[in-house]
Amino acid sequence: MFTVACLACQFAVDTTRDLRACPSCGGPLGFGYDKALVSFAHEDPSMWRFRSLLPVGSGTEAVTLGEGGTPLTRARLDLGCQLYWKNETVNPSGSHKDRAMSVALTRARALGISTVFVASAGSTGLAAASYAAAAGLRCVVLVGEEASVARLLPLRVLGSDVYRVHGSVDDALDLLENAGWAAGIHDVSTRRASNPYQAEGPKTIAYEIFASLGRVPDWVVIPVGGGGTLAAAARGFAELVELGMADRIPRLAAVQPSVCATLVVARERGIHSDAEMRAAAPAERPVTIQIKLAHTYAPDGAEALEALDRTRGVALAATDAEAIDGVRRLGASEGIFAEPSSGVVVPAVEQLVRDGLAGPDDLVVGLVCGNGFRETESLAGESRTLDVFVPSVDPSAFLRSLVRP
Amino acid sequence: MFTVACLACQFAVDTTRDLRACPSCGGPLGFGYDKALVSFAHEDPSMWRFRSLLPVGSGTEAVTLGEGGTPLTRARLDLGCQLYWKNETVNPSGSHKDRAMSVALTRARALGISTVFVASAGSTGLAAASYAAAAGLRCVVLVGEEASVARLLPLRVLGSDVYRVHGSVDDALDLLENAGWAAGIHDVSTRRASNPYQAEGPKTIAYEIFASLGRVPDWVVIPVGGGGTLAAAARGFAELVELGMADRIPRLAAVQPSVCATLVVARERGIHSDAEMRAAAPAERPVTIQIKLAHTYAPDGAEALEALDRTRGVALAATDAEAIDGVRRLGASEGIFAEPSSGVVVPAVEQLVRDGLAGPDDLVVGLVCGNGFRETESLAGESRTLDVFVPSVDPSAFLRSLVRP
Numbered sequence: 017m018f019t020v021a022c023l024a025c026q027f028a029v030d031t032t033r034d035l036r037a038c039p040s041c042g043g044p045l046g047f048g049y050d051k052a053l054v055s056f057a058h059e060d061p062s063m064w065r066f067r068s069l070l071p072v073g074s075g076t077e078a079v080t081l082g083e084g085g086t087p088l089t090r091a092r093l094d095l096g097c098q099l100y101w102k103n104e105t106v107n108p109s110g111s112h113k114d115r116a117m118s119v120a121l122t123r124a125r126a127l128g129i130s131t132v133f134v135a136s137a138g139s140t141g142l143a144a145a146s147y148a149a150a151a152g153l154r155c156v157v158l159v160g161e162e163a164s165v166a167r168l169l170p171l172r173v174l175g176s177d178v179y180r181v182h183g184s185v186d187d188a189l190d191l192l193e194n195a196g197w198a199a200g201i202h203d204v205s206t207r208r209a210s211n212p213y214q215a216e217g218p219k220t221i222a223y224e225i226f227a228s229l230g231r232v233p234d235w236v237v238i239p240v241g242g243g244g245t246l247a248a249a250a251r252g253f254a255e256l257v258e259l260g261m262a263d264r265i266p267r268l269a270a271v272q273p274s275v276c277a278t279l280v281v282a283r284e285r286g287i288h289s290d291a292e293m294r295a296a297a298p299a300e301r302p303v304t305i306q307i308k309l310a311h312t313y314a315p316d317g318a319e320a321l322e323a324l325d326r327t328r329g330v331a332l333a334a335t336d337a338e339a340i341d342g343v344r345r346l347g348a349s350e351g352i353f354a355e356p357s358s359g360v361v362v363p364a365v366e367q368l369v370r371d372g373l374a375g376p377d378d379l380v381v382g383l384v385c386g387n388g389f390r391e392t393e394s395l396a397g398e399s400r401t402l403d404v405f406v407p408s409v410d411p412s413a414f415l416r417s418l419v420r421p
Numbered sequence: 422m423f424t425v426a427c428l429a430c431q432f433a434v435d436t437t438r439d440l441r442a443c444p445s446c447g448g449p450l451g452f453g454y455d456k457a458l459v460s461f462a463h464e465d466p467s468m469w470r471f472r473s474l475l476p477v478g479s480g481t482e483a484v485t486l487g488e489g490g491t492p493l494t495r496a497r498l499d500l501g502c503q504l505y506w507k508n509e510t511v512n513p514s515g516s517h518k519d520r521a522m523s524v525a526l527t528r529a530r531a532l533g534i535s536t537v538f539v540a541s542a543g544s545t546g547l548a549a550a551s552y553a554a555a556a557g558l559r560c561v562v563l564v565g566e567e568a569s570v571a572r573l574l575p576l577r578v579l580g581s582d583v584y585r586v587h588g589s590v591d592d593a594l595d596l597l598e599n600a601g602w603a604a605g606i607h608d609v610s611t612r613r614a615s616n617p618y619q620a621e622g623p624k625t626i627a628y629e630i631f632a633s634l635g636r637v638p639d640w641v642v643i644p645v646g647g648g649g650t651l652a653a654a655a656r657g658f659a660e661l662v663e664l665g666m667a668d669r670i671p672r673l674a675a676v677q678p679s680v681c682a683t684l685v686v687a688r689e690r691g692i693h694s695d696a697e698m699r700a701a702a703p704a705e706r707p708v709t710i711q712i713k714l715a716h717t718y719a720p721d722g723a724e725a726l727e728a729l730d731r732t733r734g735v736a737l738a739a740t741d742a743e744a745i746d747g748v749r750r751l752g753a754s755e756g757i758f759a760e761p762s763s764g765v766v767v768p769a770v771e772q773l774v775r776d777g778l779a780g781p782d783d784l785v786v787g788l789v790c791g792n793g794f795r796e797t798e799s800l801a802g803e804s805r806t807l808d809v810f811v812p813s814v815d816p817s818a819f820l821r822s823l824v825r826p
Contacts, residue, residue, distance in 0.1 A: 061490055062468050081494060081756055082511060083464055087487025092557060106487060108511050110794060111759065130825040142758075150756035152497060154825040158811065168807050169800045170793065175753025177823065180810045195816035201824060348580025349487055350556035353514065353547075356564035388575065389515060395574045402573045405585045406563065411600035418582065419606060420535040420559040 018071045019048040020212075028231070034127050035209055036203065045212040047071045049257060056223075061085040063115055063220040069249035069255060069406040071216050072122055079121040079151040082222050083107050083114035093349045093362070096369035097286035099363075100233070102225055103352055104386065109146040110139070112245060112387035113206060117143035118203075120204040121151045128158070129202045130177040135181075135188035138167065138308045139386050145174035158188040160301075164393060175253040176379045183411045184301040186312050207242050209290075211409025215316075218245045225381055226262055234378040237364045238359055239308040239385055240279060243320025249383075250323035262358045266381075267373075268329035270320065271364035273371045276302035277333035278314045282321055293317040305336045308386060310358035317384050334360035341414060342394075343388060353388040422821040424453040425475045425617075427579075433583075436478070439532050441608065441616055449724075451615040456664060461628075466490040468520055468625040474660060476621050477527055484526040484556040487664075488512050488519035489625050492785070493633040498754045499775035503784045506609070506766075507630055508757055508790070514551040515544070516791035518611060520582035522548035525609040526556045528618040535559060535606045535800045540586075540593035542789035542790050543713045545611045550579035557559060563593040569798060591717050608688065610718035612647050614695075620721075623650045628656025630786055638671045639783040642769045643681060644762055644790055645675040645684060646714040648725025654788075655728035671786075672778075675725065676769035681707035682738035683719045687726055698722040710741045710799045713762035723767055737772050739765035748800075750791060758793040 018030040024043025029035055036043060048071050057065040063084025064070075071080065084105045091099035104112035117140070122133050131154040134144040141157040148155030155176035159168065161184060171178050181188045192203050192210065203210045226232060232253065238246045246268060256262035268277050282293055290313075297313040304310050314320055324331060334342070342359030345351045361382040368374040388395070407414050425434040429448025434440060443450060454474050462470045462621040468489025469475075477483065491511045496504035503637030511515035512688040522545070529537050539549040546562040560581035564573065565588060576583050580687050584592045597608050597615065608615040631637060637658065643651045651673060661667035675684050687698055695718075700735040709715050719725055729736060739747070747764030751757045773779040794802070 062492070080492075082492025084510065085490070087485075087513070089466070089486060089555075092555070101517055103487065103513070106511060106513050108492070108508070108756070110792070132824075133820065146756035146758065148756070149753055150494075150497070154823075156820075156823050161810075165807050166797055169797055170752075170758050172807070173749060173752040173793065174756060174758055175749075178809075179806055180808065180812070182810065191811065191816060192820075196820050199817040199821040199824075201820050213697065231447070255754060344578060344580075347575075347578040348554055350553035351513070351579060353551065353575050353579055387515070387794070388578065389792070392571055395578060402570050402577070402583055402584075403585060405566075405587065406596065410586070411596060412604040413539065414599075415561075415601050415606050416604040418536065418538075418559075418561050419604075 017050045017074060020045055021048060025250040034202065040078055044208050045194060053136045054259060054344055061219070066220050066223050069219065070119055071213050071409070072119070073126065076122060078118065079147055081108035081114065081150055083118050083145065084224065088225060089389045091350060093345060095377060096363045097365065097374045098377065099365060101350060102221065102381050102383050103148060103223070105352065105354060105384055109142040110390055112218060112221065112383070113139040113143035114146070115220055116214035117147040117204065117217070118401045119215035120251065121147035121153065122175050124153060124202055124204065125151045131156060131200045131202065131279060131380060132204045133158065133192055133196055134203070135185055135192050135205045138390070139201040140246065141171055144204050144391065145171045145176035149175050158192060160184040160188055166282070166370055168388070171179050179326070184312070186301070189315060192399060197298055206244055208244065208319065215244050215248060218248035219252035221383065222249045223256065226253070226256055229379070232262045232264055233381045235368060235374055235380040236266050236268055236381065237269040237271060237361050237368070239360050239383065240314065240320060243314040243316035246270050246321045247316055247319040250327055251372065265327055268323060268327045268363055269332055269368055270329065270359045271332045271334055273302060273306040273309050274333040274335045275304050275332055276310060276312065277331065278311065278317060279320060279324065280333050281333035282317065283331050288318060288321055290318040306339050306357040306360060307342050330373065332364045334363045338363040346384065353386055354384050355386045355388045355391045356394050358385045422455045422458050422479060425450055425455060425476070439607065441724060442614065443579050443792055449613050452621060453495065456767040457666065459664060468523070468622070470560065471625050471628050473623065475524055476618050477524070478531065481527060481531045482561050483523065484530055484552055486513035486519065486551060486555055488523050489629065491629065493556060493630060496748060496755060498769045502770065502771060502779045503700065503782065504597070507626065507786050507788050510759060510789055514547045515547065515795055517623060517626065517788070518544040518548035518772045519551070520625055521619035522552040522609065523612050524622040525616055525619035526552040526558065528809050529558060529607055529609065530556045536561060536607065538563065538595050538597055538606045539589055539608070540610045543795070546576055547579070549609050550576045550581035553822060554580050562783050563597060571798060572795070576819045589717070591706070611649055613649065620649050620653060623653035624657035624660070626788065627654045628661065631658070634784070637667045637669055640674055640773060640779055640785040640786065640788045641671050642674040642676065642787045644714055644772070644788065645719065645725060646716055648684070648719040648721035651675050652721055652728045654726040655732055670732055673728060673732045674737055674769055674773055675729060675734065676708060676737045676739055676765045677710040677780060678711040678714050679738040679740045680709050681715060682736065683715055683716065684725060684729065684736035685738050687722065688736055692721060693726055697725040708765060711744050711762045712764060713760065726759055735778065737769045739768045743768040749790065756758055757789055760791045760793045760796045761799050763790045
C-alpha cells in the first residue's frame, strides 16, 4: 500500500504507470505509505520484513536474494566514541546496493519489463546484474572507459551485457538519461531521477540500525558517491519518528574522496540544487582509488545536502592514503575486508571526534558499504612478503617464534 | 554446557584443557550437549542462536562477525526436482568456513591463546584471518607454494602473517601437525584432528535449512574438500532427530573434483579409515580449478564416508568444465556469483536426477559454499566482448536494439 507523488508540485501519480519523473512538472517522485498498515515481519531475516514501508503492491512477489539483515558489530578500534559497524559487505553481491536493486527489480518485474539498463562503475552494476538474473530479466550495464576488465568479469558471469561509453560513469548516467529515455528503456541506475523506486531500498538500513541497537545512535557515518543512500537513511529515521517508534533522528556525517568532495564544496558555496551542483562540476573526472565514490557531481546531491541540513550533519573528505589506512584498520582490527571507498569511514569517525562533534559517550555507527574482494587491484602494494617460506630446517622453532608473547 | 569425549575410547576429557586429541588413546574428540538445556534464541540472526548446541561455556563471549543466518532461496533453474540454494556466500568472509572459525576463535580466545595457526589454500585462511582479527589474536596462515598472490593479499589486509610451505595445502596441514604440535602452537585448521571445536560450527547449516524449510529436505548436496562440512551436516540433522524436532535425516550427496574424487574411490575400494585414505593418496597434487576441493586425500574423509553410509548418501564427481558451467548457470539464472568449487553443485544435482535418485517431488538443497569474487582468476575466459562501446551515432537505436523482445 503506497502512493507516488511529485516532490516538487505534489501531483499524485498513478502507481501502475512506469514513470521516473512527474508527468505534470518533470519533478522528482517520492512515496507515501499508510502508517496505519505498517508492521514489521520479524520472522523474515531479510530487509523485506520492512515491506510495508517499501513501494511494492501487496500482491507483488519480491525479487530477493536475502539482502539486508546485515550484522551490526561493536568496534574493537577505540576511536574515542561508542562505535559500531553496520556491515553492508555481508549482502548477496557484497554491498548495500543490493537493497536498492531488490526494490528496483521487484518493480521492473511487476511492470512486465523485459530488460533493465544501469550505469555503474561498480557496486550498482553487480547488484543490478544479480537481481536481474534472480528476476529472470535481461540486464545491460553501461560502464565508463576506465573500468577494469577484472571488475567487469563478474557482470558477465551474472549473465549481463556490458558496454562501455566514452568518458566516466557520469557520462554513462547521462547517456541513459538522454539517449536511453528517448529509446524508452527501463533504467535502474541508483539516482532518483533515473529510478525513484530503488531510492527506497536503503531506508531499511536505518530501520535495521534502530532495531539492532534498540535506540537511535548519535551519529551515522556514511560514505557518499551519489548521495542517495545518505538521503534514504535520513528518511528512514524520520519515518521511525513519524511512526512514534523513535524519538529523534541521528546526525549524519557524509564522507567523500578529497578530490571530489562535492558536498563539502556545495556547503562552502551555499549550493543547494542539483542544477547548481552540476554547473560546479569539474570537466575532468576525479582520479581516486575510492572508485565507488568518484563522481564529478553527486547525482542525488540536492537531497543529500537537504538530509545533512535536516540532521545537523557534516560533510567530510578523506584522502586515498586515509582510505587505504582505513581498509587496513578495518581488516586487521575488526576482521572486515572492506573496499577503499568504505575504508574512509574510519578517518571520518576520527575527524568527528577530533572536531569535538562526538565524544566518549556518543553512539556512532559507521556504514561499511562494500567488500574488498571485488576490488583487489587497489591492494597491490600489500604484496611484499608474500613469498616467504617456512624453513625446512627446524620448522618447529620457526613456528614457535611466530607466537605473540 | 557441553562435554568432550574421545570418539574412539569414550574417555571423558576435561573441557578446560587445550587438547585436539584424546589424551588416553590419541583418538578424535567429539562433543555432547545436555539436550534438556537446548533452546534456540530466535532474536539472534546469526548462527549463535544455536549456541546451546555449540561447544562453548555459558559465560564465554562469542567471537562473531554475524556469520550464518544465510539465505535459502528457491532455484529458478529447473533441474527436475524441487530445488533450493543454501547461499553460504553471504557470510562475512564469503564462505561457510566462517561458521567453523567463529567457534574455533571463540574457543581460542577463551583459552587465552595469543596466536592461532592455520593451513589453508583459500576460504579457511580468509575466515581464520577475519575471526582472529575480530578476536584480537594474531593469525599465521600457511599456504602451499601454488597459492596466487591475488588470493593472499586479503589475508595481509586482515592482519595475518602468511608463509608458504614447499608443496600443497596438504603438506601445510602435515607441517602444522608435525612441527607445529611439537612447537605447541594452537591450530585452527578445519579438520577434526587439527581442531575438533571448529568441526561443530557447520552443524548450524543443517539447523538453518530445517528452520527455513520447516521440514527435512530429501537431499542435501555438498561440495567436499576435507569432508568436515558434510559430516557436520549429517550430525546436525541427526541431533534434530534426537531432539524430537525432525523425524528423519536427509540423504547427502558429496561432490568432488573428478581428478581427486577421493570419496568415490574409497567407496569403490571399500576404504573406511583415514589411514587407508592417506595410503591411497596419489603423490602428485591434483590440478583443478576447484582449488577449495583439491586434496590428495580428504582430511576428514573417514567421518565423511560414515556420514554418507548413515544417510544412504552418494559420492559424485564433477569436471572443471562442469564446474565453470555451474558457475555460469548459478550466475545468469540465480544471480549468485559462486566460485568454481561451488559451481559443481549444479552438475551434482543434475546427476542425482539423471540417476533416478531425485525426482520432481523431491526437495533438494544445494550448498553454495563460497563467492567467486575471491577467485576471479578462473574467469579469464569470460573477458571477450568487454571492450564494446556504445556507438556515438544514434545511441538510442543501439540501446533499443538491446531490449529483449
